[in-house]
Amino acid sequence: xxxxxxxxxxxxxxxxxxxxxxxxxxxxxxxxxxxxxxxxxxxxxxxxxxxxxxxxxxxxxxxxxxxxxxxxxxxxxxxxxxxxxxxxxxxxxxxxxxxxxxxxxxxxxxxxxxxxxxxxxxxxxxxxxxxxxxxxxxxxxxxxxxxxxxxxxxxxxxxxxxxxxxxxxxxxxxxxxxxxxxxxxxxxxxxxxxxxxxxxxxxxxxxxxxxxxxxxxxxxxxxxxxxxxxxxxxxxxxxxxxxxxxxxxxxxxxxxxxxxxxxxxxxxxxxxxxxxxxxxxxxxxxxxxxxxxxxxx
Amino acid sequence: xxxxxxxxxxxxxxxxxxxxxxxxxxxxxxxxxxxxxxxxxxxxxxxxxxxxxxxxxxxxxxxxxxxxxxxxxxxxxxxxxxxxxxxxxxxxxxxxxxxxxxxxxxxxxxxxxxxxxxxxxxxxxxxxxxxxxxxxxxxxxxxxxxxxxxxxxxxxxxxxxxxxxxxxxxxxxxxxxxxxxxxxxxxxxxxxxxxxxxxxxxxxxxxxxxxxxxxxxxxxxxxxxxxxxxxxxxxxxxxxxxxxxxxxxxxxxxxxxxxxxxxxxxxxxxxxxxxxxxxxxxxxxxxxxxxxxxxxxxxxxxxxxxxxxxxxxxxxxxxxxxxxxxxxxxx
Numbered sequence: 001x002x003x004x005x006x007x008x009x010x011x012x013x014x015x016x017x018x019x020x021x022x023x024x025x026x027x028x029x030x031x032x033x034x035x036x037x038x039x040x041x042x043x044x045x046x047x048x049x050x051x052x053x054x055x056x057x058x059x060x061x062x063x064x065x066x067x068x069x070x071x072x073x074x075x076x077x078x079x080x081x082x083x084x085x086x087x088x089x090x091x092x093x094x095x096x097x098x099x100x101x102x103x104x105x106x107x108x109x110x111x112x113x114x115x116x117x118x119x120x121x122x123x124x125x126x127x128x129x130x131x132x133x134x135x136x137x138x139x140x141x142x143x144x145x146x147x148x149x150x151x152x153x154x155x156x157x158x159x160x161x162x163x164x165x166x167x168x169x170x171x172x173x174x175x176x177x178x179x180x181x182x183x184x185x186x187x188x189x190x191x192x193x194x195x196x197x198x199x200x201x202x203x204x205x206x207x208x209x210x211x212x213x214x215x216x217x218x219x220x221x222x223x224x225x226x227x228x229x230x231x232x233x234x235x236x237x238x239x240x241x242x243x244x245x246x247x248x249x250x251x252x253x254x255x256x257x258x259x260x261x262x263x264x265x266x267x268x269x270x271x272x273x274x275x276x277x278x279x280x281x282x283x284x285x286x287x288x289x290x291x292x293x294x295x296x297x
Numbered sequence: 298x299x300x301x302x303x304x305x306x307x308x309x310x311x312x313x314x315x316x317x318x319x320x321x322x323x324x325x326x327x328x329x330x331x332x333x334x335x336x337x338x339x340x341x342x343x344x345x346x347x348x349x350x351x352x353x354x355x356x357x358x359x360x361x362x363x364x365x366x367x368x369x370x371x372x373x374x375x376x377x378x379x380x381x382x383x384x385x386x387x388x389x390x391x392x393x394x395x396x397x398x399x400x401x402x403x404x405x406x407x408x409x410x411x412x413x414x415x416x417x418x419x420x421x422x423x424x425x426x427x428x429x430x431x432x433x434x435x436x437x438x439x440x441x442x443x444x445x446x447x448x449x450x451x452x453x454x455x456x457x458x459x460x461x462x463x464x465x466x467x468x469x470x471x472x473x474x475x476x477x478x479x480x481x482x483x484x485x486x487x488x489x490x491x492x493x494x495x496x497x498x499x500x501x502x503x504x505x506x507x508x509x510x511x512x513x514x515x516x517x518x519x520x521x522x523x524x525x526x527x528x529x530x531x532x533x534x535x536x537x538x539x540x541x542x543x544x545x546x547x548x549x550x551x552x553x554x555x556x557x558x559x560x561x562x563x564x565x566x567x568x569x570x571x572x573x574x575x576x577x578x579x580x581x582x583x584x585x586x587x588x589x590x591x592x593x594x595x596x597x598x599x600x601x602x603x604x605x606x607x608x609x610x611x612x613x614x615x616x617x618x619x620x621x622x623x624x625x626x627x628x
Binding site: 124125188189190192193194195196197198199200207208211212214 | 353355358382383384385386387388391392394396399400401402403404405413414417418462465466
């Protein structure tokens with residue numbers, strides 16, 4: 001009802017210039033324009049909350065066992081698995097592991113990709129040549145095979161090893177984007193102007209160029225999170241994962257042999273993966289528009 | 298006369314590209330006195346901007362300063378380290394550019410960028426810096442500066458941004474302000490305002506100005522002295538009045554005749570036939586020779602030196618001076 005009232009005189013605090021908090025609000029306002037990105041944001045938020053609050057809101061402890069392979073019911077919304085554990089609780093705890101894997105890998109990718117891309121793009125010349133050839137080599141490696149080979153080389157099967165290897169292989173695309181943005185922005189007049197005011201290279205890179213490309217970096221990072229979750233799930237499903245962790249990939253692997261008579265064991269972790277990927281991608285797409293200063297509300 | 302602030306001596310800046318060396322600035326001499334405004338005129342591609350960037354030592358690969366000296370306040374800028382140069386840039390010499398719309402970083406507020414410039418060169422408390430930014434924005438004629446400091450560059454108009462750029466350039470009280478075609482991308486009314494502002498700046502901040510432009514109208518508004526460049530060479534150097542009354546070099550003459558004037562009746566404006574010379578491996582003679590109507594045999598073989606042709610007036614042309622004087626006649 002209230003929303004139908006004509007907009008009254010604005011609160012006097014609105015008259016001033018946007019502070020940091022209201023700038024976030026502007027991004028949100030722009031994001032809200034696209035229904036799909038709101039849905040994406042909702043899914044991301046929902047899954048993150050489920051993961052964060054799992055110890056509080058999960059109906060059972062993940063180690064709790066009851067009767068095995070019960071179909072979904074009021075008691076066990078997602079049914080129980082082959083060992084009698086509650087699937088809903090497992091999926092919620094699995095979200096913690098899977099999302100952690102996604103975020104941690106993206107963190108490694110960001111550090112490597114941004115650093116290598118910006119050094120190559122800003123300094124150019126020989127440095128650029130060397131760094132970009134290394135990037136090309138890493139980019140041509142078939143990711144899945146390299147992951148399997150690399151992970152097999154380690155004697156420890158741990159989530160950390162998988163994160164490290166995925167991060168070490170995942171940066172080239174980001175590095176290329178960062179490099180090309182640096183190449184174009186370092187030629188702009190405002191960089192020249194900053195130089196003419198006596199700014200150091202470091203200052204120009206960190207303060208004048210990096211903030212200008214942050215939106216592309218954030219979008220790529222957002223879209224890459226589900227990729228890494230997927231890669232880990234695939235690896236685990238193929239048997240190269242860490243069976244001690246309870247990621248969605250492990251749940252899929254455990255449920256696969258029982259697929260014919262207990263469909264719920266594999267379906268719910270699979271759907272969780274699907275929706276996470278969908279959510280991050282829709283959200284990332286919306287962010288691309290919302291973070292662009294040049295796109296007015 | 299007053300003392301010299303900047304003395305560019307025999308400066309050579311070349312760009313090394315695959316086809317050879319582009320001699321963008323070739324043996325140029327220039328002098329700016331304290332408090333003086335020098336106009337550097339020439340058509341596109343004659344090396345004006347390269348000249349400015351050379352003084353700031355901002356020439357980047359594949360360009361290189363290959364010879365000469367740049368004396369500023371008794372010190373040779375070419376023998377300074379990069380760190381020492383950074384202190385001078387924005388501190389003692391600062392620069393404004395021709396396209397104000399892209400001279401500011403779009404993701405930071407105008408105020409924070411000017412504040413950054415101040416913080417780079419001065420030790421000041423946060424609130425002092427803020428006050429200074431507001432004060433200087435007010436000085437360059439930004440209305441309600443305490444509000445507008447918080448605006449982003451895209452919320453300013455082109456003229457206001459150029460004012461803000463001037464404010465940034467002046468924020469550390471530079472001795473020399475290099476203005477690289479500051480009014481080129483602005484419409485005529487704003488141009489006039491910016492020129493007016495530059496005139497006040499000159500009085501109030503007591504800075505020398507190197508004004509680069511191709512528009513004699515703009516130059517004549519502001520400058521005490523004029524230097525004319527052609528094809529990477531300095532061809533004439535004199536007082537503003539002298540240039541307008543008795544330009545000696547054929548290029549300067551032609552350039553002046555190509556300006557529309559209200560006081561002289563002409564059917565058509567003069568055009569200079571031909572185009573700007575290639576600066577890659579230029580021929581040994583005078584750069585203007587192929588387009589010059591007084592060209593003599595010697596002009597295509599030898600490079601004319603800059604010689605004194607009057608009181609504080611020099612020109613680089615074989616028509617004058619002692620060396621094999623050709624007859625001063627039109628063909």
